[in-house]
Amino acid sequence: MTGVLPSQRIKQLIDDGAISATDPYVTGQIQPASLDLRLGTVAYRVRASFLSGEGRTVADRLEEFEMHRVDLTNGAVLEKGCVYVVPLMESLALPTGIQAVANAKSSTGRLDLLTRTITDGGVEFDRIAPGYTGPLYAEICPRSFSVLVRPGMRLNQIRFRSGHAVLTDDELRALHTETPLVTGTPVIDEGLGFSVDLAPENGTLVGYRAKPHTGVIDLDNLNHYDPAEYWEEIHTKDRQIILDPGAFYILVSREAVTIPPMQAAEMAPYLAMVGEFRVHYAGFFDPGFGHAEAGGQGSRGVLEVRCHEAPFVLEHGQVVGRLVYEQMETLPDQLYGREIKSNYQGQGLKLSKHFRSA
Numbered sequence: 618m619t620g621v622l623p624s625q626r627i628k629q630l631i632d633d634g635a636i637s638a639t640d641p642y643v644t645g646q647i648q649p650a651s652l653d654l655r656l657g658t659v660a661y662r663v664r665a666s667f668l669s670g671e672g673r674t675v676a677d678r679l680e681e682f683e684m685h686r687v688d689l690t691n692g693a694v695l696e697k698g699c700v701y702v703v704p705l706m707e708s709l710a711l712p713t714g715i716q717a718v719a720n721a722k723s724s725t726g727r728l729d730l731l732t733r734t735i736t737d738g739g740v741e742f743d744r745i746a747p748g749y750t751g752p753l754y755a756e757i758c759p760r761s762f763s764v765l766v767r768p769g770m771r772l773n774q775i776r777f778r779s780g781h782a783v784l785t786d787d788e789l790r791a792l793h794t795e796t797p798l799v800t801g802t803p804v805i806d807e808g809l810g811f812s813v814d815l816a817p818e819n820g821t822l823v824g825y826r827a828k829p830h831t832g833v834i835d836l837d838n839l840n841h842y843d844p845a846e847y848w849e850e851i852h853t854k855d856r857q858i859i860l861d862p863g864a865f866y867i868l869v870s871r872e873a874v875t876i877p878p879m880q881a882a883e884m885a886p887y888l889a890m891v892g893e894f895r896v897h898y899a900g901f902f903d904p905g906f907g908h909a910e911a912g913g914q915g916s917r918g919v920l921e922v923r924c925h926e927a928p929f930v931l932e933h934g935q936v937v938g939r940l941v942y943e944q945m946e947t948l949p950d951q952l953y954g955r956e957i958k959s960n961y962q963g964q965g966l967k968l969s970k971h972f973r974s975a
């Protein structure tokens with residue numbers, strides 16, 4: 618069978634020893650179509666981000682790039698602007714037919730914590746070769762805020778798939794006719810396009826921009842921080858905003874999106890050629906996200922946007938990203954939503970769960 622492996626198949630991989638961990642698994646770690654990965658006890662501050670490269674291990678390369686080590690046991694701050702490599706508690710011994718892909722969790726992306734997975738012999742971030750056997754590491758680069766972390770914190774996640782799982786545009790059109798995937802007319806071109814909302818129904822608040830020189834965020838503090846101390850509100854009445862190079866924004870999609878129970882999705886930039894700005898990082902959408910039966914009607918996608926070379930005008934309804942839908946191998950035994958205490962079901966414009974709601 619081909620497709621993305623659901624929660625019960627991930628449990629089976631654990632039972633079979635294809636996934637192992639230094640510490641017992643915790644409640645909620647297995648998600649409908651992914652497994653949360655946990656930080657180990659040490660962070661290596663490195664000179665620069667790196668990939669280990671064919672035939673070489675991350676441990677070897679750390680000898681080359683390590684500047685110093687930080688013990689995370691009692692909590693430690695990962696400083697904004699620095700690059701760290703943290704060995705994860707989980708490791709893999711994948712069967713040859715199973716391939717994996719990792720990604721930052723949505724909460725991590727919303728905090729602008731660039732978090733990518735690296736492996737021994739790896740030549741790409743976040744893509745794990747079929748049959749990979751070896752340790753997993755998170756490379757973490759806090760870009761807007763310094764963060765306090767402890768062992769066991771879950772910053773990234775991993776998805777497993779067997780064979781080819783991506784839906785073609787024709788399959789996506791057929792699925793949309795069966796279960797509407799977005800509100801409005803779907804833009805289907807190598808996935809489902811979605812656009813930015815810069816003309817909200819009520820009020821003028823369209824997004825947030827990270828403030829410089831803020832305090833530390835302890836990732837265990839949920840619904841805790843005052844948004845005003847970390848974010849500047851972005852208001853507009855004229856359906857457009859100008860993005861500043863280097864600044865980090867949280868925006869929201871105009872469309873409500875649905876991921877039916879037998880599909881999962883990954884967010885990708887709309888066009889690789891648009892270098893001026895990029896919707897990035899947190900890419901996984903769970904089966905059941907936005908799905909009415911899982912309490913998700915009207916869920917928008919949150920967009921983490923960074924502008925690069927030059928100031929860039931973003932207009933209401935401009936297509937900025939696309940969701941690449943994949944088929945689940947079998948129906949997951951849990952869906953994103955209320956039952957599993959998900960944080961972002963039914964969301965509109967929403968900062969990470971660490972901030973108090975307005």
Ligand SMILES: Nc1ccn([C@H]2C[C@H](O)[C@@H](COP(=O)(O)OP(=O)(O)OP(=O)(O)O)O2)c(=O)n1
Pocket residue numbers: 648721722723724725726884899900901902903906917918919920921953958959960961962
């Ligand atoms: N750029 C993104 C990425 C994801 N999501 C939505 C779809 C996901 O199904 C949901 C949760 O994603 P994660 O599991 O990555 O996030 P967390 O684990 O941080 O949230 P939760 O605690 O709710 O599981 O957020 C989003 O709105 N915008």
